[in-house]
Amino acid sequence: MNLIIKNIKELVQTETEPRRWVAGVAMAQLPTIKNAFLIIKNGLIENFGTMEEYRALDDRFYNGFSEMDATGRLVFPCFVDSHTHIVYAGSREQEFVDRIKGKTYEEIAAAGGGILNSAKRLQDTSEEELFKSAQKRLHEVINMGTGAMEIKSGYGLTLHDELKMLRVIRRLKDLNLIEIKANFLGAHAIPKDKTREEYIDLIVNEMIPAVAAEGLADYVDSFCDKGFFTPEETDRILKQGIKYGLRPKIHANQLATSGGVQVGVANNAISVDHLEHVGEAEIEALLHSETMPTLLPGAAFFLGLHYQPARKMIEAGLPIALASDYNPGSSPSGSMPFTMSLACIKLKMLPEEVINACTINSAYAIGLEKTHGSIAKGKVGNVFITQEIPGYSFMPYAFGTDTIDKVILKGKVFRE
Template identity: 50%
Template sequence: MKQLFINIKELLQVRENKVDKLSGTEMKELPTIKNAWLLIEDDKIADYGEMDSLPEINADKTIDAEGKIILPSWCDSHTHIVYAGNRELEFADRINGLSYEEIANRGGGILNSAKTLQETSEEEVYQQSAKRLEEVMKLGTGAVEIKSGYGLTEEGELKMLRVIKKLQKNYELPIKATFLGAHAIPKEYKEKPDAYMDLVIEKILPKVAEENLAEYIDIFCEKGYFSVADTHKLLSAAKKFGLKPKIHVNQFNAIGGIQAGIEHDALSVDHLEVMRPEDIESLKGTSTMPVALPSCSLFLSIPYTPAREMLDSGLPLALATDFNPGSTPSGNMNLVVSLACIKMKMTPEEAINAATINGAYAMELSETHGSITKGKKANFILTKEIPSYTFLPYAFGTNSIESVFINGKMIE
């Protein structure tokens, strides 16, 4: 099946040669073709060019995209989309003055979601999560990573990962699964946190590997959660099972999580709201992608990742949502791109690069996703009629998307 899009106002992120990631000043450039055509053959991008040189093409369907922009779909490399229930009461508590930390110390936070998850059937968790996944796909997400981490027992963690597996089976977009058993210390283990680490490493991790339920390993390396020593221990154990690290670090405190991640060749280090000069320095020259989650900063009123400083010192950066019930109950990548521009002073070009090609890298998908390149998957966004691509982050809160295509199919 051949679909031809013609009169496209601007085709964004056109990369003739495949790039895996962009760093520093490279991120300032967003290659585009104005007044373009795009040919999709089955699930792949077949060809593109300027309207002036449109060859004779026998297409099954021709779509006139006059006044509209086409760009690769968003690659959201950090989410917790699989969860049960919500935490809107904690939201009200925070408005009334309690901090995220105080709520967690009272047994709220991640432990609250873990209790709900444990009490909810696998089928019900699947239904709730599938609804969220469909919502974010309509908002332009065409590849996504999903973590466990609200189970915190063998049964709960495996339940979450099986739900992710079912989503992978039932939906066409790529979904990468991450095992985050070390997300918080359960109440029963408060006085013996090492015993919980032993459970995660010795019991749950081998099961996850045996059932092939995850590709990546994650840990919340943070004061009051898991230490740098825990991080080393878990990442070393996970390596034996072939799980690569994508870890939560530097959200509230810089305790050395970035350096631990780098030592274990982490694919990404995520959050980074609190960055010391030595953290930026350590990331230089590594293959680890730093990932910023600005909608988490917005929701918790915590600092934003210092993107400007990082990009100006030559680092790459990816943007993701962190969609979860506690710190970011939103999976809207359009908002993330707007916040990156408004709050982190990234240019629209940098933000779009960070949310497409660099997001793909943080899920090992740069070969197939993240840019308009011949042979890559036909996962893209067709906007409504808009004046320019800068309008996308500028008009925050406006839905500028007309339709989303995954593997060449328009999603309903």
């Protein structure tokens, strides 16, 4: 709860003026303090600065605080993972093998695999079992530095099972480990036993009102892509979500130039996510919006899709957020450190840009920029301490290496 970390080699992503996000050329700037201290009081960041400034403080105010020495180590604000699907049943390594042998993600989905495969397994799994496996994943990602996240439904595809998933997400929230936002993704795939019209009517007329009545979601999502939901269908679903108090936050342009970005922006989505297929029209729509473009390089990596045009987007002046997309079909990893490495290596983003994208910008993408995503007075004291490493660029550089030593949530050590 009350903690002082001293002798920090470099304190990363410090903020003195509140920012909503960072965009364009500013993404290459990462504010840090060398030889720093950080004080967390009652779970919130109370103070930070240089060790010289620390020595000038009246230490009577910090009597009885736990102390840590971070000589040779960096301290980061925990990552914000703004796009995940960590509530699921089973796994899909058979489809992974099928893809190695040459089948595409869309072919597997069209043959009843993919999301429908996960939906069948989830429908056969109890809420309790789902909660246990999701809780395990939650602990796993916190240990990798994640300190706030979004989780989607979307493997239920019936009223009963979508509500079951969202109740699991609520139970994860109620653990009070990290801040969690819930996204209702009924529009993830069309179930086999319904026509498109029937299922979309069900989403609009029954699911959204039921989700809102129980207060189970913050956002409404739609997989607006080739072979899934059209922009017109997405528009109808998002408008109904808005009517029920859910802000849009959608899947767009993963498999094709789907019109998803434009329909998201037109409905003031907080973010549009994936964006493998982004051209001038999409960039133009995003430039004059409050919508955070969110890239999920883990899914492009795992599915062998081409990577998102991050450089073009940054050069056009856009902000970018990064997220893991942790799910059983297209990104079976919730590692934000690996996401950072992919973004550097494949999207040609600089380490500074990547750190901004995984902290302050991804915090905005789930409405948490006032409380998470940077080291700022009054923000939640969720931070991680690295191993002894030369500097912050070492983290994405040393891909697959565990460079985190300790994770601290609200001033308490979570990962020792």
